[in-house]
Each structure stands twice: as structure tokens, then as C-alpha cells.
Amino acid sequence: MVHESLAATHAIVTLDVALPGVVWGWIITMNMWAKSIGTGVIFMLFYLLKKYPTEAASYRFPVTVVSVVFIHIFLLFTVIDLHQMFRFWHIFFHPHFTSAITVGAWMATLFVGLLFLLLYASFIKKDNALFDKVLLWTTVLAIPVTLYTAALMAQATARELWQMPTESAQMILAATLSGSATILIMDTFMNKLSDAAKRDMGIILAFSALSAFVLYMAELVFGPMKAEEVAAVLQYVTNGGEYQTMFWIGQVTAFIVPFVLVTLSIVNKNQNILKLAAVFAVCGLWVVKHVWLVIPQLLSMS
Amino acid sequence: MKLGFLVDLHLCMGCKGCEIACKVENEVPLSTWRLRVKYVDVGTYPDTKRTFTPLRCNHCENAPCERICPVSALHYIENGIVNIDKERCIGCAGCVMACPYGAIYIDPETQTADKCTYCAHRIASSMMPACVVACPVEANIFGDIEDPTSNISKYIMQHNGNVQVRKPEKGTNPHHYYVGGGNVTLNPLASFRAEGYSLFNKLTHLPVGGHH
Ligand code: SF4
Ligand code: SF4
Numbered sequence: 001m002v003h004e005s006l007a008a009t010h011a012i013v014t015l016d017v018a019l020p021g022v023v024w025g026w027i028i029t030m031n032m033w034a035k036s037i038g039t040g041v042i043f044m045l046f047y048l049l050k051k052y053p054t055e056a057a058s059y060r061f062p063v064t065v066v067s068v069v070f071i072h073i074f075l076l077f078t079v080i081d082l083h084q085m086f087r088f089w090h091i092f093f094h095p096h097f098t099s100a101i102t103v104g105a106w107m108a109t110l111f112v113g114l115l116f117l118l119l120y121a122s123f124i125k126k127d128n129a130l131f132d133k134v135l136l137w138t139t140v141l142a143i144p145v146t147l148y149t150a151a152l153m154a155q156a157t158a159r160e161l162w163q164m165p166t167e168s169a170q171m172i173l174a175a176t177l178s179g180s181a182t183i184l185i186m187d188t189f190m191n192k193l194s195d196a197a198k199r200d201m202g203i204i205l206a207f208s209a210l211s212a213f214v215l216y217m218a219e220l221v222f223g224p225m226k227a228e229e230v231a232a233v234l235q236y237v238t239n240g241g242e243y244q245t246m247f248w249i250g251q252v253t254a255f256i257v258p259f260v261l262v263t264l265s266i267v268n269k270n271q272n273i274l275k276l277a278a279v280f281a282v283c284g285l286w287v288v289k290h291v292w293l294v295i296p297q298l299l300s301m302s
Numbered sequence: 303m304k305l306g307f308l309v310d311l312h313l314c315m316g317c318k319g320c321e322i323a324c325k326v327e328n329e330v331p332l333s334t335w336r337l338r339v340k341y342v343d344v345g346t347y348p349d350t351k352r353t354f355t356p357l358r359c360n361h362c363e364n365a366p367c368e369r370i371c372p373v374s375a376l377h378y379i380e381n382g383i384v385n386i387d388k389e390r391c392i393g394c395a396g397c398v399m400a401c402p403y404g405a406i407y408i409d410p411e412t413q414t415a416d417k418c419t420y421c422a423h424r425i426a427s428s429m430m431p432a433c434v435v436a437c438p439v440e441a442n443i444f445g446d447i448e449d450p451t452s453n454i455s456k457y458i459m460q461h462n463g464n465v466q467v468r469k470p471e472k473g474t475n476p477h478h479y480y481v482g483g484g485n486v487t488l489n490p491l492a493s494f495r496a497e498g499y500s501l502f503n504k505l506t507h508l509p510v511g512g513h514h
Contacts, residue, residue: 011486011493014352015341020407023395083393083413090373090392101372101396156399157366157472228491300490301404302340302357 022297024081029290031077032149033178036171036285038070039111039142040179044201046139048183049132052197059183060131061122062190066182068115075108100155104148111145114138146175159296160229166215173215177208177254178285181278188275195271202274205281206262213255216288229299236295247291254284304363304382304477305420306447308454308465309356311482313441316341316354323436324358327421334407336418337433342486342493355487356433356442359384359405359418360468360476367397367406367417375415381446382477383422388414402472420444447477457481 045063048056079085091105114134121131150171153162180201187193193201220238224231237247261277264270316339324330324337337358344351361384368376368384375391378384391414397406398415409416421431429435434442445452450459458465458479466483467476485492 010346011342011344013340013493013495014343015339016495017335017338020398020404023398023408081394083395083408084391085393087373087390087392090390094373094390096372096374098369099372099396101370101394105372152370152396155366155370156396157474158400158402158404232491297399300495301402302490 016300016302019298019300022294024293024297026290027077027081029286029293031074031081032171032174032289032293033286034070034073034077035146035149036174036178036289037182037282038067038074039146040175040177041067041070041182042135042139042142042179043175044179044183044204046135047200047204048193048197049135051200052194055192055194055197057128058190058192059186060128060135061119062186063183064115064118064122066186068112068119071108071112071115075112078105100148100151104145104152107141107145107148111138111141114141142175143172146171158301159233160227161219161223161233161292161296163219166219169215170212173208173212174285174289176204177212177258177281180204180208181258181281184274184278185282195269198271198274199266202262202265202277205274205277206259209255209259209262209281212288213251213259216251216255233296233299236298237291242298243291243295246287250284250287250291252284253280254288255281257284303380303446304448305361305425306382306445306454306477306479307358307361307420308443308457308479308481310441310443310457311353311355311480311487313439314339314354314356315439315441316352317438319436319438320356320433320442323432324418327424327432328419330416331409331411334409334416336416340487344486344493353487355480355483357403357405357468358433358478359401359420360403360474360478361420362474362476364473364475366400366402366472366474370396370400372396379422381425383420383425385419385422386414386416388412388416391415402469402474454479 041063045059048059079088082088091102095102097103114137117134118131118138121127121134147168150164150167153159153167154164156162184198184201187198220234224234235241236243238244258277258281261273261280265273265277318339321338328336330336337356340355340357342353344353361382365384368378372394373390373392375387376384376397377387393408393413393415395408398408406415406417408414424431431444434444443454443457445454447454449455461481464481466480466488467478468488480488
């Protein structure tokens, strides 16, 4: 991890404190992954109800349930990652609004409120007009709820790898990727969507996978040309670095395989391949997010 | 009044007196550090030298840790010190992610963030920080950087052109300066950090509560 060292200087750190280790680990990965699904399915439901109102009608309630479940997984992992989890209420009673954590927590709470309103409209009141009205606002709010983690990563000044606006694009793409994939997986059981609607989900999935992959590759190639810390961090995923294998497993599973499978499915008009692509995308996304979260934390700041 | 620190690296001899004084004064738990002296060995035998760099929180004027803290546990006090309220901290570790200098740790006993406070509690009683008092060669100079007659301001003026801060490119505007620093001492990317080589790489962490 040495970039500015000169052979002639032969400078070696002989005494310093140990790295604190990975402070934000798999719990935060779970947080980001679950949030992508929780907001992503809402984006997809909004799209399907606009474009295929009849066949998507029966998805109102089940998609809301899936969103509620994954948003609660996200909230659960957010809270259990706190070293003082029983002080979580401080965010609401001593809020500091320059922090993306605070803004995100408030927005996520509002988002949960809207999700419960959707549940009420679809399950108790069975009022589609009300549901669609609330869904519009839920979809609008899902955008900043998706993006706030990118803002938080941008505020992590020490971690040069996490740049804005790249992380914003990656968060939105993760939501559209996992949202479309989850709808495709749900349709395996519900079997209500037409081939055209499934094809649309497949195209969104493939486009998200390709765009996210291009962004990661661009960072991998050009990031080191801009900042020495980025160059140092990316050595963990290149040249036999500690996370190289995991990085590529993630890229292939989340992006390359789903993209190829969706293309094959469209060419061969075989909808079954789409389901496989969806499973790969949802699993691979976890690995991709995890590697990107962990590697900057391996670099000593002193 | 804005309090600042300056360390003259020409004077520091790496005795770690400041480190120990800090540990004792602030009851810093085992395996964590508010202040530590980094050793970097330079050159090839027999032409070698050892450099010593005390590292602590820089009390940045534009502190990323203060900005990211969701509950204002990290906050400015009037004299420019970035202080921490451990009772308010929720232990989200956002500050650990944000500080470009690795100055913050999670206290294993209280499970909250902690760091150097420039001994804010001592300053409130008109005492110097513990590390300043302990330094046998007066390498640590502490005072008001807004007062041109203070020792630290005079020192900065005298060494005009040879005063550095860590990672100025981060835009944090540290209130912690070095005289006689260089790339090897202040830039972590400029020296090798071989795993297992450093004395502190194989730390044993005691269980919280001190059970054996
Ligand atoms: S050095 Fe780190 S902990 Fe100290 S004020 Fe700056 S950002 Fe905060
Ligand atoms: S760990 Fe504590 S001090 Fe640090 S950002 Fe979180 S709440 Fe603030």
C-alpha cells in the first residue's frame, strides 16, 4: 500500500498503533443490500402500475409487504450496528442535520410511515385510488432514501474511494437492479405478469447491471490516476490483493452473468432464464457492496 | 480564542512521555490511544535514522467528524476544541469513517467514540494538556493561534515556510501543526507498513470488563 515511498528513502513504519480493523462490516452491507431491495421494489411497482395497470394490480399488496420486510431488515441492521443501540432515539431528540445519518434516519422513518399507509390502503381499505396516490409520494421519497447512504459515504472524508456522485449512481442502480430482480423472483410464485412486463423488468435489470459494472470498471481503471489513496485502496482488489477474488465474484455474479442471461432470455424468448438472472443479481449485489465497503477501511490513516 | 498545537519534530526524541501522560490523565483503555508517537525508520544500514511523530486529533476547523455525527456528540467548544459528549454518542462509528487521520476510536469499555480533546477539562481549570506538561524537551507547543503574541503563534512565525499540517488536501484545516515534518513522517502512504513488523500489530484485546 505504498505510493509515494522512494526506494532510496527506504522508509518503514516500525511503531504505530494497529488498525482498528473493519469498523463497518457485514452488518452495514446487510443494511445497504436490504435497503436497495426495499426501495427498488417500490420503483418497480410504480413503473408497472403506470405501464401495465391491469396485470400489475394484484401486486400492490405483496410488493408493499416485501418492501416493508426489507426496509425493516435495513432498520434492524442499522440499529444493531450501533455500539450503543439503546440510544438510537438520540437521533430524533438530539438531531444534527448536517449528518447524512440523521437526514437518512428521518426520511427512512417517514418512508416506513408511507409504507404502512400503503398497507392500509391495499389490505384494509382496499382503495386502489388512495394506494396509487400514496405510492406516488412513496416513490418520490424512495429516491432520497436510496441516495442518503451515498451522501453518508461522501461525508466519510477519510475514505477517498467513496466518491460523489458515483456512489449516488451506484445506489440508484443497486435499487433498480435488485428491485427488478425481486419482482421477477416474486412473479415465479405469483405468475401474473405478462411476457412484455417481465421483459421490461429484464431490460431494467440488464441495463442496471451493465451501467453499474461500467462505473466500477471506470473507477478501477481511472480512480488511481486521480488520487493516491484510491490507488492504494484499489490494490486490495488488483494484483492479487486480499479482496481480488471476492471483488470479481461479485462483479461477475451481480452484473456480468445477469446481463448475459437477460440477453439470452430476450433473444430466445425464454422467460425462465430471467428468474435465474434475478437470483444471481440479488446475491451478487451483496458481495459487490461488501467489498466496496470494506476495502477503504484496510488502509492505515496514519 | 482558537487553541492549537504545534510539535517541533526536531526536538521530539520519541520517549513517549506524552503518550503515557495522556493514557493516565484520560484513563484511555488498553489497546486504544488518543495520542501516540509513530516511529518511521528511514535509510539503509548503516545510514539509518529513526523519525518520531506524535499524532493526535487535529481539532480541525472544518471537522468531518463533527459534520457526520448524527447527534452532535462531537461538537465545537468556543475555544475551537472539537469535544465529545460520550453520554450522547450512539456509537454509529460515522466519525471513525470520517476522520482522515484515524484519530477516533471506539472505547471498548463505554462502547462510545473517543479521542484527544486537547485535555479540555484541564484547560477549563487553566492547566496545560497533560502531554505538554510531560514532554521533557518542550516539543509540544500549545496555545491560542488567534493571538499573535502567544508562544505557538510566535513559533509559527519564526518557522515560516517550514510549518506543516497532515493531509492538507482534505480541506479540514487542522489546528495542529508540525515543524520539521515531511512526507515520510506525515504522509501514511510514503512509508512501508509491513504486517507483523510493527510492535503493535499483534495486540491482545482484553475482554470488556477486564475478565481473564
Ligand atoms: S483530526 Fe479527526 S477527530 Fe480530530 S477534529 Fe479532525 S476529523 Fe475530527
Ligand atoms: S460514534 Fe458517536 S461521536 Fe461518532 S459519529 Fe456516531 S454518535 Fe457521533
